[in-house]
Amino acid sequence: MPRGDRMSAATETERAAGEEGLAAYRFILTVLAYAVPFVFILLPLILFLIQSFYYVEDGNIVHQLTLRNYERFFAGRGFVPVFFNTILLCLGVAAITVLFGYPIAYLLASLRGRRKYVMMVVFVVPLMMSYIIKIYAIRAILGGNGFLNRILLYLGVVDEPLTFLIFNLKAVLVTLSIILLPFAVLPIFIALERIPRSVVDASADLGASAFQSFRDIVWPLSVQGTIVGATFVFVLALGDFITPQMVGGMSGFTFGRIIYSQFGFAFNWPFGAALSVILLVVVLVAIVGTGLITRARHQL
Amino acid sequence: MTEQPKTLVELSGVAKVYGGVEVLHAIDLALRDGEFMTVLGPSGSGKTTVLRLIGGLVQPTRGKVLLDGRDISAMPINRRPFNTVFQDYALFPHMTVEANVGYGLKVRGESRARIRDRVIETLRLVALEEFAGRYPSQLSGGQQQRVALARAIICEPRLILLDEPLGALDAELRRQMQRFLKNLQREIRTTFLFVTHDQEEAVTMADRICVMNHGRIEQIGSPEEVYYRPVNEYVARFFGDNNLIDVALGEAGEEDRELVSDVGSFRCRLEGRSAVGAATRDSPGKLLVRPEAVVIGEAANGMRNRMKVRVEETGFVGPVSQVTVSAAAKPELRIMVKLPSRAGGIPLAVGDETEIGWSDRECHVVTA
Numbered sequence: 008m009p010r011g012d013r014m015s016a017a018t019e020t021e022r023a024a025g026e027e028g029l030a031a032y033r034f035i036l037t038v039l040a041y042a043v044p045f046v047f048i049l050l051p052l053i054l055f056l057i058q059s060f061y062y063v064e065d066g067n068i069v070h071q072l073t074l075r076n077y078e079r080f081f082a083g084r085g086f087v088p089v090f091f092n093t094i095l096l097c098l099g100v101a102a103i104t105v106l107f108g109y110p111i112a113y114l115l116a117s118l119r120g121r122r123k124y125v126m127m128v129v130f131v132v133p134l135m136m137s138y139i140i141k142i143y144a145i146r147a148i149l150g151g152n153g154f155l156n157r158i159l160l161y162l163g164v165v166d167e168p169l170t171f172l173i174f175n176l177k178a179v180l181v182t183l184s185i186i187l188l189p190f191a192v193l194p195i196f197i198a199l200e201r202i203p204r205s206v207v208d209a210s211a212d213l214g215a216s217a218f219q220s221f222r223d224i225v226w227p228l229s230v231q232g233t234i235v236g237a238t239f240v241f242v243l244a245l246g247d248f249i250t251p252q253m254v255g256g257m258s259g260f261t262f263g264r265i266i267y268s269q270f271g272f273a274f275n276w277p278f279g280a281a282l283s284v285i286l287l288v289v290v291l292v293a294i295v296g297t298g299l300i301t302r303a304r305h306q307l
Numbered sequence: 308m309t310e311q312p313k314t315l316v317e318l319s320g321v322a323k324v325y326g327g328v329e330v331l332h333a334i335d336l337a338l339r340d341g342e343f344m345t346v347l348g349p350s351g352s353g354k355t356t357v358l359r360l361i362g363g364l365v366q367p368t369r370g371k372v373l374l375d376g377r378d379i380s381a382m383p384i385n386r387r388p389f390n391t392v393f394q395d396y397a398l399f400p401h402m403t404v405e406a407n408v409g410y411g412l413k414v415r416g417e418s419r420a421r422i423r424d425r426v427i428e429t430l431r432l433v434a435l436e437e438f439a440g441r442y443p444s445q446l447s448g449g450q451q452q453r454v455a456l457a458r459a460i461i462c463e464p465r466l467i468l469l470d471e472p473l474g475a476l477d478a479e480l481r482r483q484m485q486r487f488l489k490n491l492q493r494e495i496r497t498t499f500l501f502v503t504h505d506q507e508e509a510v511t512m513a514d515r516i517c518v519m520n521h522g523r524i525e526q527i528g529s530p531e532e533v534y535y536r537p538v539n540e541y542v543a544r545f546f547g548d549n550n551l552i553d554v555a556l557g558e559a560g561e562e563d564r565e566l567v568s569d570v571g572s573f574r575c576r577l578e579g580r581s582a583v584g585a586a587t588r589d590s591p592g593k594l595l596v597r598p599e600a601v602v603i604g605e606a607a608n609g610m611r612n613r614m615k616v617r618v619e620e621t622g623f624v625g626p627v628s629q630v631t632v633s634a635a636a637k638p639e640l641r642i643m644v645k646l647p648s649r650a651g652g653i654p655l656a657v658g659d660e661t662e663i664g665w666s667d668r669e670c671h672v673v674t675a
Binding site: 213 | 362397
């Protein structure tokens with residue numbers, strides 16, 4: 008056998024060994040890719056789901072499956088109205104953020120070159136900032152002795168500090184809208200960015216006015232991103248319990264706070280779990296619904 | 308005498324500055340009503356800017372755009388009676404073919420019934436009537452191209468602007484579309500302004516070619532004019548593989564002129580601009596001989612102009628065979644010869660000493 012052939016046979020074996028190693032490596036990666044979300048996301052959710060069918064007696068969890076937590080939610084006074092009010096509140100937050108977020112995203116997308124990305128950073132920085140700091144900042148603005156009241160007093164618009172600015176559901180609505188605004192802006196911005204400039208040029212070229220171009224081309228091509236942004240905000244607002252707690256006061260009671268109190272004060276974990284499962288169902292419906300709406304429309 | 312065709316659109320002293328860089332230097336260009344003009348140039352030559360200026364996507368920094376003699380420089384894009392076929396087609400992805408094609412009529416407020424009729428009619432013209440209900444993403448590149456075309460012609464514009472529309476298509480489809488476009492233009496009798504960087508495409512399609520370079524127009528003329536009688540070396544080189552020999556002017560004969568070079572002297576009949584340009588004695592210039600006008604071997608015997616050469620390279624490129632030779636008197640001077648291919652191959656081998664020749668009618672002189 009010529010030497011060259013032996014050499015290639017040797018490298019062949021090496022390559023085979025290498026491929027085997029690669030296959031093993033790939034296998035491990037695949038297992039990890041599935042295992043991590045399973046162990047850290049799905050498993051806790053399943054445990055939670057099971058927990059929601061237990062109940063508490065004399066401060067101890069009874070490991071026996073029952074529907075009494077769910078019955079309590081539907082039959083008990085107070086839970087269902089708070090639940091629906093919370094959903095309405097979060098829909099309101101989603102509507103406000105989209106209403107303000109769309110023009111902002113449009114402005115960002117229409118900027119050219121470096122200015123666009125500088126402005127983007129200006130919008131993304133608050134996203135990175137601690138959530139708690141933002142809430143305190145808003146409290147400092149809206150509070151009885153806050154910035155807004157001081158200005159109003161100074162200008163003589165009011166004689167006494169306004170008290171309806173904070174510690175109610177409206178304050179929760181405003182605060183959540185401010186905090187979650189970037190989550191609406193980003194998906195809308197991305198959707199607008201994806202519209203090729205030539206497509207908008209083409210509609211003008213065909214005789215469309217600026218308004219017609221927007222109505223027929225830009226809006227239909229960015230509505231998906233807008234829906235995604237709204238869903239983002241809705242889901243995040245729904246799960247929030249810190250904001251209502253800090254700016255909601257006694258009247259700003261939300262479903263998130265009820266859940267929190269079951270874990271934090273009442274120590275009724277199974278009931279808290281049941282309420283969480285109910286909330287989760289709403290979130291899933293919102294996400295799946297969004298998926299269906301956006302998929303039904305034609306993809307770019 | 309033929310009637311002078313009417314000028315449709317005119318650029319008069321139009322310059323365009325982008326971010327401090329002048330990409331177009333005061334050009335003048337007149338488009339005749341009903342003609343197929345191609346604007347040809349490499350990227351960065353300003354050819355797309357010309358198209359965008361006419362279409363209304365950009366405004367001139369200086370100068371005027373005229374339509375039927377009226378200044379339309381300030382007219383917004385959506386009011387100009389021109390339509391564009393964009394390089395990337397720019398179809399509306401969320402609309403069916405039918406809605407795409409009908410869009411120009413819809414924004415004008417035409418009735419639904421009329422839009423439908425016109426769309427069907429126009430789709431038939433581009434052989435896409437079966438595809439009315441499809442979305443752009445469900446079509447091939449060539450089909451998308453024709454949708455873009457249909458969308459532009461349905462508005463019955465005075466002028467159709469095409470921005471390298473065939474760039475993304477493969478060679479065969481490209482040739483098909485070239486023929487199709489040419490026929491379509493004859494059929495609908497609309498003026499076409501076609502921007503391309505492909506000289507072959509420009510030559511095969513155009514009534515007139517406008518050759519651009521570095522934001523200037525080098526030459527405007529029929530394909531034959533720019534091909535056989537380029538005004539300068541740039542245009543001569545742009546139309547592929549031209550042989551250029553440095554020459555000085557010698558004695559003028561009765562019908563021809565002597566051209567003196569360091570590989571011998573040649574006699575050429577110079578016509579038109581070439582003769583005028585070469586009028587000054589001793590002015591430096593370049594003799595231009597097209598590769599397909601050069602004969603090699605025994606065929607060179609009967610020719611007025613001859614040169615001893617050595618074969619350097621032979622190559623087969625389908626219908627023609629290319630032979631590169633070097634001048635015996637000056638080996639660094641390379642001459643390209645194109646011969647019709649024959650099944651038996653060409654009877655030449657690298658290293659052969661032979662002779663080339665060309666007729667005194669196949670010469671053209673450009674100023675260097």
